[in-house]
Amino acid sequence: MISLLTRALARLTALFRGPQLDQAVREDLLAHEELLTDDLVACGMDPASARREARLRLGTAASAIDAHRAARSLSWVDETWRDIGLALRRLRRSPGFTFFAVVSLGLGIGATTVVHSVVRATVAPPPGIRGVDAILNVYNSSGAVRRSFSYGDFRDLEHRQTSLEHLAAWASARPSYAANGVAEAAFGEFVSGHYFDLLGVPPSLGRMIQPADDMPGAPPVAVLSHGVWQRLFGEVSDAVGQTIRVNGQSFTVIGVTPPGFLGLFNNGLMPSALWLPLSTVSLARPPGMGFTLDPNARNRTWLRVKGRLRPGISRERAAAEVTAIAEQLDGERPLAAPRGGINSNAASRRWSVAPAADVAINETAGRVVRPLATAVMVAVGLVLLVACTNLANLVLARGAARRQELAVRLALGASRLSLVRGLIIEASVVTVAGAAFGLALARAALVMLGNDVDVGGGTVVRLEPRMDVAVLVGAIAATMLALVVAGIVPALHATRIDLRRAIASEGTQVVPRWRMRRLLIAGQVSVSLLLLAIASTYLNQVRLEARRDPGIDLDRLALAEVHFGAQQYDELRARLVIEAALNSLTRGAGVERASVMSGLPLGAGSMITPGGAVGLDRPSAPVELVAASPAVLATLGVSLVGGRGLDARDIQGAEPVVVLSERAANVVFGHPDVVGRQVLFKRNRWAGEEDHPVQSLTIVGIAADTDTGMVGRRDRGVVYLPLAQHFEPRLLFAVRTAGDPGETAELLRRTLRSIDPELAVAQFGTGEHLAGGVSMFAKVTGSLTGTLGTFALLLALAGLYGVLSHLVSRRTREIGLRMALGASRGAVLRLILREGLAPVVLGIAVGAALGALGRTLLRPLFIPVLPAVDYGWLIGVGLGLVVAALIACYVPARRAASADPWTALRDL
């Protein structure tokens, strides 16, 4: 027992003292050789032959040292090193296999890592926040709809609750801001005094907003994002103390956030530009959404509330307290009676809490995003699986080729364990190399993805995909999976050999297990086909949307959105700017027409016009409202069906007029021939606005229909009203150009700036860019699944090629025999091609069925109803696949067919 211990101990120390011991033995051997030589010389031998004899008797030094090493070492460590060296040498000898294995595994692992990172970044809590797990969101509702708080309720909750520390409220707005001659508009947040304490965001410059800044009457202050500080203040440290104009009002800059903090809006996916105290809402007056500090306006809910759970307090206790406070408040300050409709208030407060980390993107998007994220991850997992099965296939094929070698080694006394270990080590070497390659790829892709992504509609999205620990663990898990699938299973398979038969048959008659591999290839093909089917659905949608004529010449428009109201320009000042801008623009190079309007009938997000309804005394129609300067129809390229367009006669005080779209006229009157008649119109009330009066308008013209709301949709009418009679505080400058709309958009922005440097342009760009309807979601999903599908397909084809080549090389003799017995070249070619194509065709059948199923499930998401099976697509992709598979099979098949029957037979 003790001797066993001391031996183990000695082996361990020898591990660390290995080189030293080797040296000692080498010296011993030298001394030995010298002594022996001297003795032999003394016996009368001549020195040269004495030395030769001494060396002979001593045995080679190397074998002695080896014997010595075997005696002393913890053998598995040494043997592992030896196996790794062996594996490297063997891999170097088949560079094709190695290259293919490493690349396909690397791509698989890389894709998995990137997509996992992106998905995690998308559904993750906002970046730059300390201890997000302890933060609770408080909702003014208990169900799936998670509603906001009124100002009064938030303050009452803040004062009464005890279980949360740093209770804070925030609301997102889209302020305009300007300093040092740069004016911008972007998302910003109004926040209560404890907001930054709650989130644990330290200032990178100056200080953050504190409770004192959120007192009524406190001087207006602003915290800037890192980006705004860069762009407006050139990163100078004395930005603190300077003035920035927000919505036309002066604010003092007190600090800058660190670059990693992007705000809470959409979990930081849409970065916020600045943070203002709640108390400045009455000064900055953000439009819409019912921002109010009136403590009695308990039905105006606009604040999101969060708090950090105090140490030692359970979430249940916090929830109970919040509920109790809600009941108290119901007694003290009952809510106004419900108004009905989707935005109605409940009669009583049903407050609830939920972990902030549960929110994916935002309170409403999460329900869509989480399943989508899962689906994407599964799709990527499938691609990785394809990569792994590929490798498994290849290793199996190689294993078959190496049966003879393994059998000989077994016969020479190698243990099965050591053979399996060798094979596993070989697989590990490949896997590690593939993983390193994949991680390098992933890093490069993530760096590229980390920048701002312009998603159109003037909105910038910032993903902060990080290779965080979880992603790394995921990648390692994927690697291990690959290792198990690709290494151990084939290794066990390859070493379960009937020795005698394997040696005797010299490996040739042992036909590799083709059936299993055939299933693997069929599986790969169907997975890639499924992904491609989904991709085609989305890409089809993108194509349909792009091809569709929206009724407006978006491709010839340059647009710039200006929110005069938000910047607290009164109507008179705004009209002066508009007049000067239109005058200047009409003289601009390449400008055909210029006009200003309250919005386009269609467009994404903030481009949409306020709506309304016409024909209130008749069948009424919901409409898009376009209040515009006279040239609007000509600028947009909307033709007149009857009557006249808006013109210079339609000024303030003149007869109130309207131009209806054909559809609006049809719905209200049943026919479009209504010029000269009266129609009742009422503008929709936006949150925070009073009701608008019903107006009676004279119809002076009928305009052709356009898409409304979003491209591809024509379910609403449009009314065109003279801007002179219906001023709107948020306006869109539109320029129709004969030239490049991108350059014209730049001209538009420059013109506006030269007229009023303080005026912030909320967004500007080409019509296609800002309002072009191709939905981002379809684009992203389509290209993602398309890439993954193509990728999986390439992998599957590469796998097919690899396996077939191996198979053919194993069957050279059989093929030679066939040819010697009279098979023609063509017959052999056909044989191999048939074997190669069979699993591909099977895969296509299964994949097409799965793809049709997927499309059926996705169909409701699309406006133009898609056929369940898209035959054109199926035939196209199917044919493409078969052709690609033919190519993948052809090379090995030709090699087989060119086998020289004589050579093959001679070896028999």
Next chain:
Amino acid sequence: MGSKLDLLQGTLDLMVLRTLVAMGPQHGYGIARRVEQVSGHEVLLNQGTIYASLVRLQQRRWIKAEWGMSENNRRARFYSITRLGEKALDARTANWERVTAVMTRVLRQKSEEDR
């Protein structure tokens, strides 16, 4: 040289230990030469194997090594037996004698039956 004896596993270790007891500290060459002499040149070692045995014995702490100078002024390691080694040698010798006695008896009986 005629046919030489194949050594049974473990017997070389025993010979080395015996040699060290008989002769005191010795270097590898000395041990090898002594083994050959004592065996009446019946055993001809691949002399390298003696070092495998020496390392094995060191690991069991039955012998220890010290640097010294050989007759021809080379640095060489001199091995000597430890207390642990002496005990092991006694035990192994006893064991060996029992085994050989048994073997001898068994083999002799067999050759008688053959006759």
